Structures are given as structure tokens and as C-alpha cells.
Amino acid sequence: MKTLLRCLTLLLMFALSGGQALAEDAEQPNIIFILADDLGYGDLGCYGQKNFATPRIDQLANEGLRFTQHYAGCTVCFPSRSVLLTGQHMGHVLCRANGDYQFPEDPQEITIASRLKQAGYHTAMIGKSGLSCRSDDPSLPNRKGFDHFFGYLSHGAAHRYYPEHLYRNGEQVDYPGNHGKEGDTYSGDLFLADALRYLDERAEAGGPFFLHLSLQQPHADLQVTQKYREQFIGQFDEQPAKGGGYRDEAHPKSTFAGMVTYLDTTVGQVIDKLHQTGMAENTLVIFSSDNGAMSEGGWSAEYFTSSGPLRGGKRDMYEGGLRVPTIAYWPGTITAGTESDHQSAFYDFAATACELAGIAPPANTDGISYVPTLTGAGSQPTHEYLYWEFYEQGGKQAVRYGDWKGVRLNVNKNRNAPIELYNLADDLGEQHDIAANHPEVVKKIAAIMDEAHEPSPLIDFGQVRKKPKK
Structure with a gap:
């Protein structure tokens, strides 16, 4: 306690x-x-x-x-x-x-x-x-x-x-x-x-x-x-x-x-x-x-x-x-x-x-x-979404959006490749792609993928860039 x-x-x-350093006695x-x-x-x-x-x-x-x-x-x-x-x-x-x-x-x-x-x-x-x-x-x-x-x-x-x-x-x-x-x-x-x-x-x-x-x-x-x-x-x-x-x-x-x-x-x-x-x-x-x-x-x-x-x-x-x-x-x-x-x-x-x-x-x-x-004190703020990307195996993106999970493959060839959609509350093992049943969710996740990704000067989808000088 x-x-x-x-x-x-x-x-x-x-x-x-206001976010500044605290007093030394804390x-x-x-x-x-x-x-x-x-x-x-x-x-x-x-x-x-x-x-x-x-x-x-x-x-x-x-x-x-x-x-x-x-x-x-x-x-x-x-x-x-x-x-x-x-x-x-x-x-x-x-x-x-x-x-x-x-x-x-x-x-x-x-x-x-x-x-x-x-x-x-x-x-x-x-x-x-x-x-x-x-x-x-x-x-x-x-x-x-x-x-x-x-x-x-x-x-x-x-x-x-x-x-x-x-x-x-x-x-x-x-x-x-x-x-x-x-x-x-x-x-x-x-x-x-x-x-x-x-x-x-x-x-x-x-x-x-x-x-x-x-x-x-x-x-x-x-x-x-x-x-x-x-x-x-x-x-x-x-x-x-x-x-x-x-x-x-x-x-x-x-x-x-x-x-x-x-x-x-x-x-x-x-x-x-x-x-x-x-x-x-x-x-x-x-x-x-x-x-x-x-x-x-x-x-x-x-x-x-x-x-x-x-x-x-x-x-x-x-x-x-x-x-x-x-x-x-x-x-x-x-x-x-x-x-x-x-x-x-x-x-x-x-x-x-x-x-x-x-x-x-x-x-x-x-x-x-x-x-x-x-x-256990106070209210826990939450994320609207969680985001990942990966450049191997053809390039991949993923978004967790509430209970929804979106996965996009083959991104190196097609930045707008189809998105697989899963509802983790009902399908934790991601066995049933239900993208066709929820086009509005797929559209939202596609927008998140576009919003969240910014090119790195080191690497981007479809193009590996040179290592910068030290």
C-alpha cells in the first residue's frame, strides 16, 4: 500500500x-x-x-x-x-x-x-x-x-x-x-x-x-x-x-x-x-x-x-x-x-x-x-488501433482494431493487396477470413494501414535502401 x-x-x-520533471523528493x-x-x-x-x-x-x-x-x-x-x-x-x-x-x-x-x-x-x-x-x-x-x-x-x-x-x-x-x-x-x-x-x-x-x-x-x-x-x-x-x-x-x-x-x-x-x-x-x-x-x-x-x-x-x-x-x-x-x-x-x-x-x-x-x-488506479486510455509491418516474405502489414484483425500480404508487389479480416473475439486462431462479409471494416483497416505507414530512409515496401553513412 x-x-x-x-x-x-x-x-x-x-x-x-504539465509533464515536466518531478520534484527531487518524489x-x-x-x-x-x-x-x-x-x-x-x-x-x-x-x-x-x-x-x-x-x-x-x-x-x-x-x-x-x-x-x-x-x-x-x-x-x-x-x-x-x-x-x-x-x-x-x-x-x-x-x-x-x-x-x-x-x-x-x-x-x-x-x-x-x-x-x-x-x-x-x-x-x-x-x-x-x-x-x-x-x-x-x-x-x-x-x-x-x-x-x-x-x-x-x-x-x-x-x-x-x-x-x-x-x-x-x-x-x-x-x-x-x-x-x-x-x-x-x-x-x-x-x-x-x-x-x-x-x-x-x-x-x-x-x-x-x-x-x-x-x-x-x-x-x-x-x-x-x-x-x-x-x-x-x-x-x-x-x-x-x-x-x-x-x-x-x-x-x-x-x-x-x-x-x-x-x-x-x-x-x-x-x-x-x-x-x-x-x-x-x-x-x-x-x-x-x-x-x-x-x-x-x-x-x-x-x-x-x-x-x-x-x-x-x-x-x-x-x-x-x-x-x-x-x-x-x-x-x-x-x-x-x-x-x-x-x-x-x-x-x-x-x-x-x-x-x-x-x-x-x-x-x-x-x-x-x-x-x-x-x-489499478485511474482510467486506462486505450489505442484506437495497433499497427505492424514487415518486409520479408513478400511484405506484410497488420492492424488490430478493437476485436478486428486485418492482415495484408504481398505488399512489396501491391500496396493495395487484399486484406484478410478476422474477428478475434470469435476466432482467436484466425481460421476464418470474413473480409467479404464486412467491407466497411476492411475499408477502415486499409485507411489505418495507409495512415500508419511512413517510409523509412532505410527501407520501404518494394525497395531496400542503402545503409546511411555513420
């Missing part, structure tokens, strides 16, 4: 200040955003998974808030993370495709880390950088607002769990016993140790912090330490899998289950550290995934029904590619065991974090703060 009253006071001061909560990679909507016990257990993340849901209609920024990793860090949806954000792209220098694409840093937060990103898909610029995370960075610069390098090197605050850190697909030092162990050390440091230093813990699991390669894989061998009917460009794995189902179990254990240790240091009641923790379930690297999302009741997975504009498991945990503020069907997306996080920090949201944000949903 004390934390809730503090939060309500902070929100009142924010309103009275306590700002710490914020941790833990991001899994390619974790499907149905890959957690609290979202229906039956093939293996995720007790620590399930505990977060039991003691916090489970979102049932929260969406990633995109259906693949780099653009989804761009949306998360900037607060702009895919029709407005600059970096909106995997490829040779990275965030430009400020004041372009100012990150939530930079905004929170200006509000007095210490900021850190540990794991897979969301600021570049492929980069050779080790100081980029620090320049884009993170006081501390430890991890991978390149998403391609992050496919490997035994890195030959990582980067810490602009300096290369070598691991001579690692060889990419095999080695001595598992990256997840390194990231967990660094996160726990960071939390100890922040507890000692005091003051608010923002930690973006960007984990690799369960993205291919299919790879986890033996302890986590061995416990599942013999439980599943499985055959060796060829990884293609990824690592081959003799026990793909056991390894995947072990990877999610490893992820679950990592989250649990972070939560334990918050309680050990006395910071839990002043820390909002959000757990989510960057897109839907994968089918690559010897894995199929169908094996464990990783998308749950949803259609499709990674790279699809159907719900299985975009709707992601999302949990918010804040003891003393969020009512334990609650559930919300508020329609929200990654681009809402920046507005939410800014409101909690007591600063104005980005002027160019497409997001709406979900603080009222977290605290």
Missing part, C-alpha cells in the same frame, strides 16, 4: 507539472525489462505450456499481472527491439528490418535509456543489443544512453551461446575456450552474473536504475548447458535435428525444454536478488518476448504448441507471430494474481517508463502509458 500511495503521488505530481521506481528471444505465447506454464514447467515465471504471474493481449513491436527481433526502445510503432520507427542497420546518433531515435538517464536513472543493458542488427561499433550502446553495457553487438553473433568474445562498455572481452557452437563458458551464465552484480552495485549506490536484461533463450542455436538438457532426455519422442545455419542437436525437444527452464531459473535469480537487496518493492519488473515462437534451427513451434491457441509464429503477422507472453511484477503496487486484456504493445513501454520516472513521454511516441493498468 505504501508503494501504491507513492506511485499515485508521483502520477498526481506529473499531471500538475521517489522514482527502479525499472527492469527482461526480454526473452523467440519465446512463444504458449511456452510458459502460466500461458498453457504442459510439456515442461516454468515455476519462477509462473510465480511472477501469480504474484503480479499477466497480460493476455500484449504485442511485440514486430515479428522479428531487431525491429521489435527498435520499437521497444524508441516508443514508435513499425510505421514510424527508423530501424524496421533485420540487416546491416544500427541506431543513428542522437538526437535521432532517442532511446528510453537516454530519457531515463536524463531523469536521474542509472541505465544498463546486458545481453543481446537491441541497438543494431550487425555492428562493429562497440561504444554504440553507451552513446545511446546505457551507462553500462555487456553483451553482443551483432544479432548474428548472438545465435551462438559460446561466444569467442563479447563487449563491455566499448572494450572487447575474449573467451579463448569458446568456439561459438561449443566451449567452456555459456553466455547465459555470464549475463546472469553481470546482472546480479549490477543489482548489488545499484543497491549500494542508491538512486533509481533501469536495467534492460536482453536474454538469448530460446532462440536457436538449440543450446543449453548439460545440467538443463539432461533432465529431459527420455521424456520426449525426438529425433536428431539438423540446424541448417545453426548448430545441429541430437535432442532438440530436450534442449528446447532445457533452454526455457534455464530462462525461468535466470528470471527467478534476478527476482531473488531484488528481495535480498531490499529493492523489490520499489522495482517494476516486466517480462516479455521479442516476437512469437520460432520454427528454425532444427526446431518447430508445433512440437510443444509454442503458440498456444494462436495461428502462426515468428515472421507471421498472425497472432502467433505478434502476441507475446508478458508479465508485470511490482510487489506492494501490482495486485497479485491479476490479469489484463488491455490491448498494448512494445511501443507503450517508453510512455509507461517516462510516466513512472515523472518526465514527459517522447513527443513522437505512438505509445500510451499502461501505468493505470499496473497500479
Whole structure:
């Protein structure tokens, strides 16, 4: 209750200040955003998974808030993370495709880390950088607002769990016993140790912090330490899998289950550290995934029904590619065991974090703060629509408009291609295209797609543009 009253006071001061920074005596909560990679909507016990257990993340849901209609920024990793860090949806954000792209220098694409840093937060990103898909610029995370960075610069390098090197605050850190697909030092162990050390440091230093813990699991390669894989061998009917460009794995189902179990254990240790240091009641923790379930690297999302009741997975504009498991945990503020069907997306996080920090949201944000949903106080504003676009596989657009879902394919060839229409209230699995029965809704969604899309100087439908000079 004390934390809730503090939060309500902070929100009142924010309103009275007209969006300016709050008085220094208003306590700002710490914020941790833990991001899994390619974790499907149905890959957690609290979202229906039956093939293996995720007790620590399930505990977060039991003691916090489970979102049932929260969406990633995109259906693949780099653009989804761009949306998360900037607060702009895919029709407005600059970096909106995997490829040779990275965030430009400020004041372009100012990150939530930079905004929170200006509000007095210490900021850190540990794991897979969301600021570049492929980069050779080790100081980029620090320049884009993170006081501390430890991890991978390149998403391609992050496919490997035994890195030959990582980067810490602009300096290369070598691991001579690692060889990419095999080695001595598992990256997840390194990231967990660094996160726990960071939390100890922040507890000692005091003051608010923002930690973006960007984990690799369960993205291919299919790879986890033996302890986590061995416990599942013999439980599943499985055959060796060829990884293609990824690592081959003799026990793909056991390894995947072990990877999610490893992820679950990592989250649990972070939560334990918050309680050990006395910071839990002043820390909002959000757990989510960057897109839907994968089918690559010897894995199929169908094996464990990783998308749950949803259609499709990674790279699809159907719900299985975009709707992601999302949990918010804040003891003393969020009512334990609650559930919300508020329609929200990654681009809402920046507005939410800014409101909690007591600063104005980005002027160019497409997001709406979900603080009222977290605290249970006040009226929650809602989106008229949610929007996504994707440039692979012929080009795609999607719109969530109330219970309606519109999907347009083959956009690279035809910007006015037919729109598939589904009513998610009646057809969550998007099995019945009812566009012919509702031409007025199709027309509205087509107008939204036109309104929401602005060409990026890097890429547009039907034309990939050159990477700008740094």
C-alpha cells in the first residue's frame, strides 16, 4: 500500500507539472525489462505450456499481472527491439528490418535509456543489443544512453551461446575456450552474473536504475548447458535435428525444454536478488518476448504448441507471430494474481517508463502509458488501433482494431493487396477470413494501414535502401 500511495503521488505530481520533471523528493521506481528471444505465447506454464514447467515465471504471474493481449513491436527481433526502445510503432520507427542497420546518433531515435538517464536513472543493458542488427561499433550502446553495457553487438553473433568474445562498455572481452557452437563458458551464465552484480552495485549506490536484461533463450542455436538438457532426455519422442545455419542437436525437444527452464531459473535469480537487496518493492519488473515462437534451427513451434491457441509464429503477422507472453511484477503496487486484456504493445513501454520516472513521454511516441493498468488506479486510455509491418516474405502489414484483425500480404508487389479480416473475439486462431462479409471494416483497416505507414530512409515496401553513412 505504501508503494501504491507513492506511485499515485508521483502520477498526481506529473499531471500538475504539465509533464515536466518531478520534484527531487518524489521517489522514482527502479525499472527492469527482461526480454526473452523467440519465446512463444504458449511456452510458459502460466500461458498453457504442459510439456515442461516454468515455476519462477509462473510465480511472477501469480504474484503480479499477466497480460493476455500484449504485442511485440514486430515479428522479428531487431525491429521489435527498435520499437521497444524508441516508443514508435513499425510505421514510424527508423530501424524496421533485420540487416546491416544500427541506431543513428542522437538526437535521432532517442532511446528510453537516454530519457531515463536524463531523469536521474542509472541505465544498463546486458545481453543481446537491441541497438543494431550487425555492428562493429562497440561504444554504440553507451552513446545511446546505457551507462553500462555487456553483451553482443551483432544479432548474428548472438545465435551462438559460446561466444569467442563479447563487449563491455566499448572494450572487447575474449573467451579463448569458446568456439561459438561449443566451449567452456555459456553466455547465459555470464549475463546472469553481470546482472546480479549490477543489482548489488545499484543497491549500494542508491538512486533509481533501469536495467534492460536482453536474454538469448530460446532462440536457436538449440543450446543449453548439460545440467538443463539432461533432465529431459527420455521424456520426449525426438529425433536428431539438423540446424541448417545453426548448430545441429541430437535432442532438440530436450534442449528446447532445457533452454526455457534455464530462462525461468535466470528470471527467478534476478527476482531473488531484488528481495535480498531490499529493492523489490520499489522495482517494476516486466517480462516479455521479442516476437512469437520460432520454427528454425532444427526446431518447430508445433512440437510443444509454442503458440498456444494462436495461428502462426515468428515472421507471421498472425497472432502467433505478434502476441507475446508478458508479465508485470511490482510487489506492494501490482495486485497479485491479476490479469489484463488491455490491448498494448512494445511501443507503450517508453510512455509507461517516462510516466513512472515523472518526465514527459517522447513527443513522437505512438505509445500510451499502461501505468493505470499496473497500479489499478485511474482510467486506462486505450489505442484506437495497433499497427505492424514487415518486409520479408513478400511484405506484410497488420492492424488490430478493437476485436478486428486485418492482415495484408504481398505488399512489396501491391500496396493495395487484399486484406484478410478476422474477428478475434470469435476466432482467436484466425481460421476464418470474413473480409467479404464486412467491407466497411476492411475499408477502415486499409485507411489505418495507409495512415500508419511512413517510409523509412532505410527501407520501404518494394525497395531496400542503402545503409546511411555513420
